[in-house]
Amino acid sequence: MRVRARFPLAVLAAALLAATPASADSASDAARLERRLDPETSARVMEIVDAAREAGLPTAPLVARALEGASQQARNESILVEVQKLSAALGEARRSLGHESKETEIVAGASALVAGVPTDSLARLRASRPAESLTISLVVLCDLVARGVPQPTASGAVLSAVRAGGTDRDLLRMREHVHDQIRRGAAPGGAAERGLRELLGRRLSARGPAGAPGKERAR
Amino acid sequence: MTDAELVAEVLAGRTRSYAGLVERYHEPCFRFARHLLGNSADAEDVVQETFIRAYRGLRGYRERQTFRAWLYRILVNRCRTAGRRRGRREARLVSGGLRVDAAGPVGGADDLEIGSLLGRAMEGLDGLHREAFLLKVGEEMDYHEIASLTGASVPALKMRVKRARDHIRARWEKLDHA
Amino acid sequence: MPEREEGEWLERVRGEYRSSGPASDASRERLLHRLASEPAPARASASPFRWLGQQSLSVQGGIACAALLLAAASGIGAFRGLDLAASARRAALAPASGPLAAVPEAGTVTFALRAPQVSSVALVGDFNAWDPRATPMRRQGQGDLWTAQVELADGLHSYAYVIDGEQWQPDPGAPLSPETPFGLRSSVIVVGEKEAL
Numbered sequence: 001m002r003v004r005a006r007f008p009l010a011v012l013a014a015a016l017l018a019a020t021p022a023s024a025d026s027a028s029d030a031a032r033l034e035r036r037l038d039p040e041t042s043a044r045v046m047e048i049v050d051a052a053r054e055a056g057l058p059t060a061p062l063v064a065r066a067l068e069g070a071s072q073q074a075r076n077e078s079i080l081v082e083v084q085k086l087s088a089a090l091g092e093a094r095r096s097l098g099h100e101s102k103e104t105e106i107v108a109g110a111s112a113l114v115a116g117v118p119t120d121s122l123a124r125l126r127a128s129r130p131a132e133s134l135t136i137s138l139v140v141l142c143d144l145v146a147r148g149v150p151q152p153t154a155s156g157a158v159l160s161a162v163r164a165g166g167t168d169r170d171l172l173r174m175r176e177h178v179h180d181q182i183r184r185g186a187a188p189g190g191a192a193e194r195g196l197r198e199l200l201g202r203r204l205s206a207r208g209p210a211g212a213p214g215k216e217r218a219r
Numbered sequence: 220m221t222d223a224e225l226v227a228e229v230l231a232g233r234t235r236s237y238a239g240l241v242e243r244y245h246e247p248c249f250r251f252a253r254h255l256l257g258n259s260a261d262a263e264d265v266v267q268e269t270f271i272r273a274y275r276g277l278r279g280y281r282e283r284q285t286f287r288a289w290l291y292r293i294l295v296n297r298c299r300t301a302g303r304r305r306g307r308r309e310a311r312l313v314s315g316g317l318r319v320d321a322a323g324p325v326g327g328a329d330d331l332e333i334g335s336l337l338g339r340a341m342e343g344l345d346g347l348h349r350e351a352f353l354l355k356v357g358e359e360m361d362y363h364e365i366a367s368l369t370g371a372s373v374p375a376l377k378m379r380v381k382r383a384r385d386h387i388r389a390r391w392e393k394l395d396h397a
Numbered sequence: 398m399p400e401r402e403e404g405e406w407l408e409r410v411r412g413e414y415r416s417s418g419p420a421s422d423a424s425r426e427r428l429l430h431r432l433a434s435e436p437a438p439a440r441a442s443a444s445p446f447r448w449l450g451q452q453s454l455s456v457q458g459g460i461a462c463a464a465l466l467l468a469a470a471s472g473i474g475a476f477r478g479l480d481l482a483a484s485a486r487r488a489a490l491a492p493a494s495g496p497l498a499a500v501p502e503a504g505t506v507t508f509a510l511r512a513p514q515v516s517s518v519a520l521v522g523d524f525n526a527w528d529p530r531a532t533p534m535r536r537q538g539q540g541d542l543w544t545a546q547v548e549l550a551d552g553l554h555s556y557a558y559v560i561d562g563e564q565w566q567p568d569p570g571a572p573l574s575p576e577t578p579f580g581l582r583s584s585v586i587v588v589g590e591k592e593a594l
Binding site for chain 3: 135
């Protein structure tokens with residue numbers, strides 16, 4: 001047995017393996033973090049990022065969150081907590097929206113979950129729109145919640161809008177309408193309810209009288 | 220960071236540190252106010268006022284008292300004011316034949332108090348008794364702390380807690396087995 | 398044992414107390430939002446909720462101190478008055494055109510903000526590592542319109558504006574992010590959802 005000959009090869013092989021990064025992405029993520037965070041925090045963030053990558057979850061939002069924290073001079077502990085929270089929310093969002101969901105849907109869904117929207121609401125949205133993107137519906141939902149619409153009202157409004165066949169354009173318009181009302185002093189909950197009614201009203205008139213193929217109103 | 224450290228940070232000009240105190244105390248304050256006042260909308264208003272007043276008056280905080288006690292004192296006072304305002308309104312409020320009363324108005328879609336066993340068991344209890352019970356049992360404060368923020372004596376508080384407990388327990392049993 | 402039973406009942410009560418009812422997150426966000434326009438406690442000229450910027454504020458001097466005492470005594474109005482310029486400026490921020498929420502395809506996106514009486518505006522977001530030095534905005538002529546152009550790939554992007562190097566400002570009119578991970582809120586823009594736009 002030529003042990004001596006083999007040993008150097010094994011060492012070389014091991015060294016080569018160690019030198020190869022898991023993926024180009026991982027290395028560039030690490031580099032970006034190390035430019036802005038201390039080595040220990042970078043390393044701990046990378047652990048979370050790598051675990052997410054292993055699980056097939058989007059990693060860019062996690063790196064972005066850490067960099068956002070760095071820009072705001074947040075404490076290292078806070079940065080780690082927030083990155084971990086987001087990672088968990090991404091996983092939950094994917095479970096609720098379905099593994100086939102787009103990255104943007106999962107990211108928007110994660111935001112909604114962190115903001116207190118229950119996983120149930122996400123699942124119901126998916127059930128109402130199995131084949132089309134929910135990204136904008138979720139972004140609108142997040143916006144309503146951010147503006148002070150109580151979460152159950154916001155979830156209810158977006159879900160009803162989607163179930164009524166509201167398009168992404170309809171939803172964006174509803175969002176603006178609600179925002180305008182709130183800016184003018186309306187209570188957020190009521191504004192959302194009125195925004196929904198307006199959307200439903202427009203959907204109904206676009207469909208036309210029962211039985212007749214309605215003409216789509218020019219928007 | 221401790222509460223006192225966060226307060227010092229805010230007063231030194233790093234006003235963002237106040238968010239740390241909000242993070243810590245918003246939910247317990249909201250929970251307390253909601254149970255005391257019976258609905259989320261009033262609770263939100265009161266808690267907002269409380270944190271804003273606390274922020275504006277932060278220089279008045281002295282470390283010999285815990286920040287929580289100092290904050291809750293403001294909260295309790297705001298709740299009392301809100302309760303008085305609401306009491307005057309409610310005398311006139313009748314909603315579709317259902318009396319809207321202090322413990323838990325049958326509210327709109329956003330109001331989730333209806334199902335709460337504790338909320339219903341507290342119906343009929345006046346503000347001072349609720350206050351004492353919620354601070355002692357809910358917030359788990361000790362009697363001295365409660366005394367410092369309500370202005371009542373410890374014996375008086377013990378009596379209020381006991382009476383509140385009896386009232387709640389009796390109704391609870393009935394509601395629980397309904 | 399009545400005592401043990403009492404103890405158990407109290408535990409149930411506590412459990413109910415803690416768990417029943419809606420989450421307070423949205424309410425807390427509204428509070429933080431409201432606090433963002435409060436002047437710092439007992440300091441006349443300090444901006445609230447700064448982002449970057451001085452850790453310590455310079456002492457204003459005798460006159461300012463007297464004004465502060467007066468303000469403290471008389472309540473809200475005086476505080477607001479002392480910080481009027483900053484409030485007025487914040488109120489005047491407006492989207493330059495219709496709200497930017499979604500862009501059908503990846504490519505160059507122009508961000509625009511109307512911000513009167515400011516000296517600098519920077520665009521920060523996940524596309525430039527939230528670095529305020531990366532994308533300074535340019536003032537159009539002598540007016541109050543500031544713009545910047547960035548290349549955005551498909552996806553969901555978060556961003557905000559940094560005014561005068563220290564005031565963090567989400568995009569008025571654009572969809573808001575519901576999260577405030579480090580105490581401050583950003584806006585969201587969706588790029589590449591071609592289907593329904």
